[in-house]
Amino acid sequence: MSADQPAGSQPDSQRPDSQQPVRRALFIATILTGSFLLFLVQPMVARMALPRLGGAPNVWNSAMLVYQALLLAGYAYAHNLGQMPIRRAAKLHLILLVVAAVTLPVALVALPPPAPGWEVLWVPALFAVTIGPVFFLVSAQAPLMQRWFSLHPRAGEPWALYAASNVGSFVGLVAYPLLAEPLLSIHAQSLGWSLGYAALIVLVVLSARARWRVEAAQPETAPSVEDEAEAIGWPRIFLWLGLSAVPSGLMLSTTTHLTTDVFAMPLLWVIPLGLYLLSFVVAFSDRRALAGTITLAAPAVMLLAGGTAMISRSSGTMMLAMGSVALLFVVAVVLHARMYELRPPASKLTLFYLVMSAGGALGGVFTALIAPVVFDWVWEHPLLVIAAALLMPLRPLEDLRRLPGLDPGMARLAAYVLFAVAAFLCWQLAQYAIMPDPPVTRLYFTTGIVLIGLVLVPWRPLFAGLLVLLMLAQGGMETVYGSGQGNRTRSYFGIYTVRDYDTLKLRSLAHGTTLHGQQSTDKALECAPMTYYGASSGVGIVMGQAQKLYGPGARIGVVGLGTGTLAAYYQPGERWRFYEIDPAVLRLSQNGTFTYLSHCAHNPQVAIGDARLELAKAPPSSFDVLAIDAFSSDAIPLHLLTDEAVGVYLRALSPRGVLLIHISNRYIGLQPVLSAIARHRGLTAVVRDDNPQDRTLLTPSAWVLLTRDPAQLQTLSQLRPDAPWTKLAKPGAQVWTDDHASILPYIRWNNMMRQP
Template identity: 55%
Template sequence: MRARALFVATILTGSFLLFLVQPLVARLALPQLGGAPAVWNSAMLVYQALLLAGYAYAHAIARLALKRQAIIHLIVLVIAGLTLPIGLADLAPPASQGLEALWVPLLFALTIGPVFFAVSAQAPLMQRWYAANPEAGDPYWLYAASNLGSFAGLLAYPLFLEPNLPLGSQSWAWSAGYVLLIALVAAAAWTRRGAPVESDAALSDENAEPIGWRRIVLWLALSAVPSGLMLSTTTHLTTDIVAMPLLWVIPLGLYLLSFVFAFNERSALGYTLARVAPVVVLLAGGMAMVSQNAASLSIGLATVLMLFVLATALHRRLYFERPSPRRLTLFYLAMSAGGALGGVFTALVAPLLFDWVWEHPVLVLAAAALLPDRPLVAWMDRLGLTGRQKRIMVATLLAAAAGIAMLVNRWVMLQDDTLVLLGMLAAAACGVLVLGHRRAMVAVLFVLMLGRGGYQTLETSVEGSRDRSYFGVYTVRDLPEEGRRSLISGTTLHGLQFTEPDKRREPTTYYGRDSGVGAALSQLPAIAGPGARVGVVGLGVGTVACYRKPGQRWDFFEIDRTVLSYSRDETFTFVSDCAPDADIHLGDARIVLDRFRERMRPEDRFDALVIDAFSSDAIPLHLVTDEAFDIYRRTLADDGLLLIHISNRFIDLSPMMAAVAQRHGMIGVLRSHQDPPFADGISPSLWVVMARDPKPLAALLSARPDLAWHRLPPPAQEVWTDDFASILPFIQWQNVLGRGP
């Protein structure tokens, strides 16, 4: 009994450390690499590759006698531990742009590679060692404990470690956990010191059951689809549903929890979820192609529920396809390879192939095809239908589902939510009735996807008005009857321009003339003189360019080539009309601006610096830390204005702005343009204006006495730094939960 508890503790500790170290290393690298999604994709790719390597190593040494396995693994753990405490590797940045795709994974691998590799191997090895005792029984249930530890580690970082410890202390805390893990592994090996020789032989690959390639392919598919679906669910939610803070934790956490219920043969919940999975995928999966006007918490909840149910059902099928303990390490090696394949497809391949998150409906359909093929109730057999009669009935139900889906599409266009819901239920009922006929059920799911928003999503792709990069999905929408063109990024209006010649230079959305940035840039000639220099972090569609006055020098800093292309090809003409000679610098704003600062002469410093790099409701944390504001302050003239756009549905950044201003000896005011009526094309906005010298700020306020300016709220207790930051205290939970005004 004690040995059983020891093996559980060892596996829990190792998995906990694995999922604790991933966000820790990403936070370490954030200031140097920037907040580009490509960086996170590279990080995930490295983690999955290291996990695969760790499982391959476990599979390789599992052929040896248990005593020799223990000695080798303990040596590997100790050698890897010599790289602790965790610190970012000293790797020089690439000499030329374009090599980051190779440099970023190498940096992560050098930083965390040795210990991640060593820890990742302990889960399959511990199960192998556990089974060395003939009385221990089936070891696969320990994998459920492993994923419970992973889930705990995933939640522990944003909820406990990050809000309470600086990065240096986090690294030392993780190192202490690693030492504990070595002790637990040694103790687990010691409990098996007296294992009979025949148990080693029983676990060897000699005379083990044959494993054909078809079975390995099935293992790969049952692992790859849930892994890819977890990532695609996160992308779909943040792109087209709602960009909530910490949202990435939910799909990953549910994915890990699915193993807990799937790898437990006696789990009533696991059995129930596997049985109802086809019904859930028909109901929730029917919304997998929704892309327009989809900012709905209910759709988001249905999407994550579907992920959990499908992952549990597929992982449960994977569990029942498991081999004997003799082939345990091969099984986990195939699982790891499948997980890596799903991640590579979703995180790296799909953004290059698709203009939208098409990987999500593709993976939902693949998941439906892999579900156990059996009816909920064998109603056709009870009715005594023959083979031909069954085929006719299935064809009839398919035709009915297709007809209902066409009606659902019409009701979607009419925005009749009640009829849409009833239609989806009717089509899903057709799908439930054809369960046991796999292809027919998948076909019903597909037509339901098309009816519930899929036609519109396909139409946008066919028109070629949508683009995708590693930074987001952008849709250009022309409304000629309203005389305007807009750029939509996920669920957020990214920019808008009037197409009529006499109005196309008029600032719109968050940059109207009564907004904080509009008021400041309009008065800049009077405040800083006719030759003012302006820097703008975040190009968007270039709206603020039309505040440029003759004689001013402007610089834009933009991370996404796709966004830049909309101005260069004159899809939006703000820049070409108003600031054609502006310099545009491509790259992460903090990194590029810091290099730009090093080359600046005192007279070249900005008279106004606009920080507007937020995407939807996501917070680029590295752009609002103390170190980032130190860069901004050093690029700003002594009497310059710093303007920060902090509009956000879920996070109140104003206390942090007050704290940063206080830290850097600046004073600030808040311009909240929230109350209607708004002018045509104007959106609510929240801007903070800061200055070290009170004179330009006083000049701005006196020049626009018609506007309501507010003092900043009491400052946050601590300023965010590269070493210590957490958004949890600033989340407006009433808005996250849909209870806001």
């Protein structure tokens, strides 16, 4: 007897259809479980792929694109099942769930590595073949279970169950970095997910059994998709597509924009996706008060936070980061709430979710595939913000058109005058946007513009136009100028900005918020090492003494090219080899933008590809000195810092060789990580913290030295007594491995609120 069946009542199998228990809790549990598994497996597979793919933001965007495509396929599958009689649909679905279980536990498929430049297609293919079958079927749970739930004559509206689905998704997403990754190895995570998948099959069986005898009021021949679309109307279909595509694309563009130009901090990718999921909880709730309040506040948020969408100055603060994620949440809630208000009858539920999923996939395709090829910067981000302003319902706090004694023509004229005043204020603001002071003046101008913008809400074109002007005034003109001058290069792995400082005779290369090197444009100083690579830095000390340590034929390897600054230490007779994953970076050294390789080292070898994979192919003892300098902004190349990765480096080093690892980072303390690996492998390990006085040409840096031969360190100390090395911090609790590593224990939380 079930918990919701009164004592003394008939068994379910003997009761009339209308008296069957609704079992709402069962369907909610099934939906929650499926969504939890869906968003737990996403970061899990991305984490599995780190040793092959690294941590570039577009890797996560590629993963999201695959998940959105599989979600679309799953929703199409659910739509087709929803047209079948319940018994036939349940049998087919359960058979496929069981068959897909043969691909478990989840493990990365061994695809051959991609050719340089083909990562944009290879990465999605890797994710698709690894997780495709089970992800496809699990993704169907939310719409399919809602459809089955609605078959009961007393079930009521099923839409709130979609909010429950996104609660499960959010919990799964957050649980991974906070619980699963720190506590469990990849292998244990995969096994645990497989057990969850088995539990889901049981819940689907119970859900099917709960509707086994309920006869849905369906015609014998289910209407086709085309018939349903025609009944709803194609304009409505296209509006659904737009309302779902913009938040999806904005979620990915916010992630890229934040990690590239605003605030590249650890775990930041979780926040946009989590807020995107929570937006469905608010938008699809039976209680509409919160969604209505957010819709009312949306124009102000759009102007305040959306007005910063073109900033590319790499000078972001936590305030800008918070504004960006707040904008994403508000836009997603408002557009998804409008979708909810345009929802069809429950009989067309699966078609509604199919179109919504198609829109999500379109947003992903635009952001992850098209934008990196078409744009030189994250232009997709402001474009999606503008699209949101054109789609969102604009509800004015006070409508100028309804003021007593003001006819519509005069109200429109007043709106144009106010727009002209706001445009003048934007022009004034642009004069101050590039200045550090005075911030109060910028605040006054911004406040005035926003207040006028709120009055212009009834006139959507004027409101959207003012938003564009505000974007341009708050840094957009500088961004447009940079694109016009060809100062940026965008590839699958990031956005690189080249800047010339004529008064200092310097040219710099920045990747997001991180300086990747600079070179003097003065021919007399073009081979002077700068930034993190000065003569007193850890790497500068070793490179400068390489011939005294290993003779005139010293073999030098460098992982990470950047501007090629380390080539400044090249001495005749030495053999150098660089490893760089991004061909776009190499082109900057080949086309004359930076000349360290061609003028200072006479064009040493450069291997294109993932350094860890390339080094694994190198003959043993290939290098005497190997420097690892492959950071992408403040993102951690975790796959290059595991015990297995260090094993690859040591194999490539000669027995007396020296391994140098660059660990300068604002948000993560990596000394305990390398200290644990050094203890595990019996290596001598020290760190050189360099704080140069000249901050114009040189940058503070931290380089860790690892070696199997302590005598090398003693020799270095004798050669450079003015630049001491110190012991590493206490080893971490565990050794990072490909199977188990988490940055969570090493985050410098007190640095999060500080300006980069």
